[in-house]
Amino acid sequence: MTKPSKRIRAITGEGSDGWDLFYRAKDLIRQGVPVVELTIGEHDVRTDPAILDAMREAARAGATGYASIPGIPELRAAVAERVERVTGVATGPANVIVTPGGQAALYAAHQLVGDPGDRALHVDPYYPTYPGTIRAAGLVPVAVPARAEAGFEPVEADLMAAPEARSLLVNSPNNPTGVVYGEATLAGIARVAVARDLWVISDEVYDSQIWEGRHLSVRAWPGMAERCLVVGSLSKSHAMTGSRLGWIVGPAEAVELLWDLSTVSNYGIPGFIQEAGVFALAQGAAYEAGIAEPFRRRRGITQGVLAGQDVVRAAPQRGAMYALLDVRATGLTGEGFALRLLEEERIAVLPGESFGLASAGHVRVAMTVEDRAYEDALRRLVRLAGRIAAQRAHFPAELG
Amino acid sequence: MTKPSKRIRAITGEGSDGWDLFYRAKDLIRQGVPVVELTIGEHDVRTDPAILDAMREAARAGATGYASIPGIPELRAAVAERVERVTGVATGPANVIVTPGGQAALYAAHQLVGDPGDRALHVDPYYPTYPGTIRAAGLVPVAVPARAEAGFEPVEADLMAAPEARSLLVNSPNNPTGVVYGEATLAGIARVAVARDLWVISDEVYDSQIWEGRHLSVRAWPGMAERCLVVGSLSKSHAMTGSRLGWIVGPAEAVELLWDLSTVSNYGIPGFIQEAGVFALAQGAAYEAGIAEPFRRRRGITQGVLAGQDVVRAAPQRGAMYALLDVRATGLTGEGFALRLLEEERIAVLPGESFGLASAGHVRVAMTVEDRAYEDALRRLVRLAGRIAAQRAHFPAELG
Known part of the structure; x- marks a missing residue:
């Protein structure tokens, strides 16, 4: 290939962007392993058929x-x-x-x-x-x-x-x-x-x-x-x-x-x-509130699951379809914890490190599966963090 | 407004790009003046309903x-x-x-x-x-x-x-x-x-x-x-x-x-x-040939209308949905001729100058109206060019 521009080569920057984990999860899914996918900010509902009908009408009418x-x-x-x-x-x-x-x-x-x-x-x-x-x-x-x-x-x-x-x-x-x-x-x-x-x-x-x-x-x-x-x-x-x-x-x-x-x-x-x-x-606004409603419910579920334990803490969760969870009490990086969560619990989340330095030691959970599956995954995440933190308390020299 | 970048201000370059004529034609049309629109490279057929059906199916199926x-x-x-x-x-x-x-x-x-x-x-x-x-x-x-x-x-x-x-x-x-x-x-x-x-x-x-x-x-x-x-x-x-x-x-x-x-x-x-x-x-290829067919016919019409006169000459018209017509025999620029064509005949074409220096003294005709309207417009274009060229021959001092 003839030499490409410097700028296009520079887009991705240096080093891993943590999406390795995302692709690893996709690989497991392709192999038939059941993975709870909480990586991508995409609704678990599809675009409303009424909106698709409007699109169809416009296209048929000549747009x-x-x-x-x-x-x-x-x-x-x-x-x-x-x-x-x-x-x-x-x-x-x-x-x-x-x-x-x-x-x-x-x-x-x-x-x-x-x-x-x-x-x-x-x-x-x-x-x-x-x-x-x-x-x-x-x-x-x-x-x-x-x-x-x-x-x-x-x-x-x-x-x-x-x-x-x-x-x-x-x-x-x-x-x-x-x-x-x-x-x-x-x-x-x-x-x-x-x-x-x-x-x-x-x-x-x-x-x-x-x-x-x-x-x-x-x-x-x-x-x-x-x-x-x-x-x-x-x-x-x-x-x-x-x-x-x-x-x-x-x-x-x-x-x-x-x-x-x-x-x-x-x-x-x-x-x-x-x-x-x-x-x-x-x-109108009521429609938008309806689209947001599942995330509102799951934000409530998140708060409920996290209450009564102090290993995993959520960032102030006032909006958006994510929970950013502080897992530093496990002694692991966000990436280290996300990898163990994928390997041991078959739950895919993204490491906080993918989102910058300030969210290191966290994982981002997209609240994008149905409520019971979401609650179950979150409980397993918290339990895993609890186990790791407890082991760390017993063997601080090796793991600290 | 806070100062924008130099590069975004530089996109349009200097001077008229000849699209003035395009907007002038649009204005006339809005005023209810019937204008034959031969400026834009867009088919006079819409997207095939079968393609729109495939789009609809894909969307309904979840894409x-x-x-x-x-x-x-x-x-x-x-x-x-x-x-x-x-x-x-x-x-x-x-x-x-x-x-x-x-x-x-x-x-x-x-x-x-x-x-x-x-x-x-x-x-x-x-x-x-x-x-x-x-x-x-x-x-x-x-x-x-x-x-x-x-x-x-x-x-x-x-x-x-x-x-x-x-x-x-x-x-x-x-x-x-x-x-x-x-x-x-x-x-x-x-x-x-x-x-x-x-x-x-x-x-x-x-x-x-x-x-x-x-x-x-x-x-x-x-x-x-x-x-x-x-x-x-x-x-x-x-x-x-x-x-x-x-x-x-x-x-x-x-x-x-x-x-x-x-x-x-x-x-x-x-x-x-x-x-x-x-x-x-x-x-497949036969379908694409069908989409191209109206332009093939109108290219034939173009060659027919131009035969038997030597005021307007077409560039070698071997492909694409346009005829680039040399109107230099009128003594006008492409822009000057296009303006008279719009004012006197209510036919909108683009000046060659909009496409660079090498096509100055030409006009670009998009072959994008149905055959008879296209042929009629082209005949009127040729007649106008003939009249202007003839006047120029009689009054070379004023117009040359």
Whole structure:
């Protein structure tokens, strides 16, 4: 092969990203071994047949040609309305560009905020594609820790002290921690962004999954509308992961520039999928609550199973479809514990190390199997952690 | 708005891109003025209901979750098989990555071949997104002329003399000219690529629309399989423009790198669309010939209308759904002629200047309305050109 570019070779970064475990679990499943799969953030329900019917109708009615590149007007309007309802910030169709999924939105946003070689901050723990997304956009990712001791929320002083950069990527409700940023945290982020003239890219794809308090968007703080790009998607809120339908909400001038980028990077999104998106959004907030309901129940199950023992502790679980569990009492890394959980209990979870340094010694559990199987798996996880911790207490020299 | 990146502001380049005319036509249509629309390369038939049925079936059967990022195995295999059949080059699934359309494939390919600041060559005339696609990927576009006098095929000496670069983008069958590159041209491209260690990005999205001779892929020439990325799509061959389903075929190592890029730039393509693509490709070559047939007929109509006059001449029209017409005998630019055609005859075509310097003084006619309307529009175009040329002959001083 002729020599490829440096940047494409640099996307994956160095070392294991912990997805080895994910592929190991897949291998076991392929061999017929029954594994409880709690690795991927995907609903255990499929996309609603009513949404698929709307897609079918749109396609049969002729929405099979090139669609308007920034998104069909009805979808831009529906997204603007939802964002305004959820965040309280005035938002019009000119503030919205439709993207082929939330991941594409994160990638496009980073191309807007900086030029090759510029730094881009992101909070740690983070969704594992973040650093690669930033590198693929030619920027240099710099992690800012949101430490377990601070409840996994980023601290203003850390943000202020981070190296010179063009942007800060935040994510609340957070994957993998389940933390929902509070007012003080968001106010701090906004102050830092204004003081340092940073763009804020706010990944809010879990905004419909809130178990405590309410979703707040950093875009609502003073001075933020002009420097904030909110990333959203129908994947999590409407169980439409496979439809690849997302958006960026930001200043109208930014949307114009992102339109130029979409013209050359995707030339628009299928019109029939966009019309299905309009239908999905028209179902309103109660519908979204219904899609989130199984995770709300399983979050309750999680809290119940963890009560009455103190080996495994959950990160503040206020939103999103995950439980981030602290297994440091076992003396193992998150990866070490996840491997034993897979080998001994046939339960697949992801090591916290896959999500950054700040979540080391944790494992992320996706609450994505039906309630009883979920509860059973979680009980077995806790028992395994208890056994390992007890052995460690008896043989501290060997295992400590 | 906080300051955006230089690169995103640079995508559109300077000056008018001639799409003004396109938007002017759209305005007239909105006002209720009947305009014959011959600007866009989109079929006058919609996507086959049988393909939409296959999509519906796949979605109802559960293909609504995250799909394999490089493409589902069945689609990668079907694309490999088609490419091998059409080009004669051994191709396996590992040589194929699925993309959200041909435009996304062009964009991804340029990110693989070079780093920011590197030069990327492309042939002129060109599809209007090419320079912006290259700029958005951080590269510097350099046009290499394929002159009207050389039948709009690039000449080896020009390619050899072009500035130092990482890649060369070619497109045969060609938009806007309708030229299909011959063996000598492709051999020359291959020699230059090997001699200069260039990647060749070969946009072959019109490979099913051949009116004379046969489609040849530059990937078939010696030394090319390791340095060639072929861009394909179902848009033109299967009237699926709105499904946004394309691919890149290249060395397996390149596909691995493009997989990394897809993970962060799109996270996969809807599985139900991919399954519709598998169904579409299974219809075989005869089906594709059927989709191409209306353009074959209209190419015949074009040749008939142009015969017996010598004011308007067509570029060698051996493939693709366009006629590139030389209107220099009118003394007008392509843009000037297209404007008069829109104002006086209510026929919308695109100026050759929108496609580069080498097609100045031409207009591109998309053969995308039903045969009789097409023939009538073309006759009126020829008559208008004749009138303008005749006036010019009488009043050369004023108009020459």
